[in-house]
Amino acid sequence: MPYNSPGRFITFEGGEGVGKSTQIRLLAQKLRQKGFDVTTTREPGGSPGAEAVRHVLLTGAAEEFGTRFEATLFAAARADHVAQVIRPAIEDGRVVLCDRFMDSTRVYQGATGNLEANFVHALERLALNGLTPDLTILLDMPAETGLARARARDEPKSPDTRDGATVSGQEGAPVVPVSDRFEREDLAIHETRRQAFLDLAESEPDRFRTIDADQSVEAIASAVLIAVHSVLPKGAQASRKAGGQGT
Ligand SMILES: Nc1ncnc2c1ncn2[C@@H]1O[C@H](COP(=O)(O)OP(=O)(O)OP(=O)(O)O)[C@@H](O)[C@H]1O
Numbered sequence: 001m002p003y004n005s006p007g008r009f010i011t012f013e014g015g016e017g018v019g020k021s022t023q024i025r026l027l028a029q030k031l032r033q034k035g036f037d038v039t040t041t042r043e044p045g046g047s048p049g050a051e052a053v054r055h056v057l058l059t060g061a062a063e064e065f066g067t068r069f070e071a072t073l074f075a076a077a078r079a080d081h082v083a084q085v086i087r088p089a090i091e092d093g094r095v096v097l098c099d100r101f102m103d104s105t106r107v108y109q110g111a112t113g114n115l116e117a118n119f120v121h122a123l124e125r126l127a128l129n130g131l132t133p134d135l136t137i138l139l140d141m142p143a144e145t146g147l148a149r150a151r152a153r154d155e156p157k158s159p160d161t162r163d164g165a166t167v168s169g170q171e172g173a174p175v176v177p178v179s180d181r182f183e184r185e186d187l188a189i190h191e192t193r194r195q196a197f198l199d200l201a202e203s204e205p206d207r208f209r210t211i212d213a214d215q216s217v218e219a220i221a222s223a224v225l226i227a228v229h230s231v232l233p234k235g236a237q238a239s240r241k242a243g244g245q246g247t
């Protein structure tokens with residue numbers, strides 16, 4: 001998105017349970033207090049069509065058809081999400097905060113799903129249609145710690161009440177199982193994903209900011225805010241109504 005447009009697109013990436021939803025919620029609150037109009041969303045999902053596909057992907061119902069099939073479903077969901085929600089929100093001058101985006105496909109289906117790079121790139125080009133995040137926050141921590149957090153979050157709750165099954169603005173979205181099909185994979189695979197995210201961040205230093213997620217919620221939130229300030233439109237907050245409603 002051109003920097004003379006007030007809209008911004010910020011994605012959060014990282015392994016399981018690293019605190020993406022927590023930080024998006026806190027950042028959205030902070031930005032709204034500053035007067036920005038904020039849209040929070042997530043992948044897979046974020047639009048009615050994509051939310052329908054989310055359930056198929058996360059239950060593992062598509063797994064038996066192979067990684068190409070799953071990756072194509074992720075891309076179909078993303079294309080709808082971009083067209084129906086993300087691009088219109090950015091064009092409307094909103095700050096869009098998205099929980100996972102194209103880098104999750106690069107890592108989960110590409111690096112650990114053994115999908116050929118040209119297949120991943122072709123899907124990405126179709127789904128994004130020219131859009132790229134202004135900033136990607138990578139929350140990094142040992143996979144074991146993130147998984148433990150995710151499991152502690154999920155365990156005491158029934159599948160129907162999982163905190164985090166929906167993100168702000170997605171209430172009423174289809175319920176997902178307590179742990180998704182990817183989360184259940186071996187620790188070694190999750191460690192490979194961690195390294196693949198770090199490699200992506202190193203290869204695109206202008207887009208990525210990597211933050212140590214093995215700190216207090218507050219310390220991470222401060223680091224996130226500093227990173228986000230570098231891409232926010234200067235002076236835009238003064239011209240926007242305080243407390244703008246995100247979806
Ligand atoms: N800095 C932190 N320290 C300790 N616990 C945390 C921290 N940040 C988040 N948590 C807790 O860890 C759990 C996972 O956090 P959260 O749901 O935000 O992660 P996530 O990255 O969105 O997870 P997922 O990958 O499963 O979507 C939650 O119970 C949350 O309250």
Ligand SMILES: Cc1cn([C@H]2C[C@H](O)[C@@H](COP(=O)(O)O)O2)c(=O)[nH]c1=O
Nearest residue numbers: 043044074100101104105108180182183
């Ligand atoms: C966008 C995207 C996601 N995934 C995987 C990563 C996670 O295991 C789940 C999403 O669940 P979350 O815990 O609610 O973040 O889906 C993927 O494999 N490929 C993707 O493109």
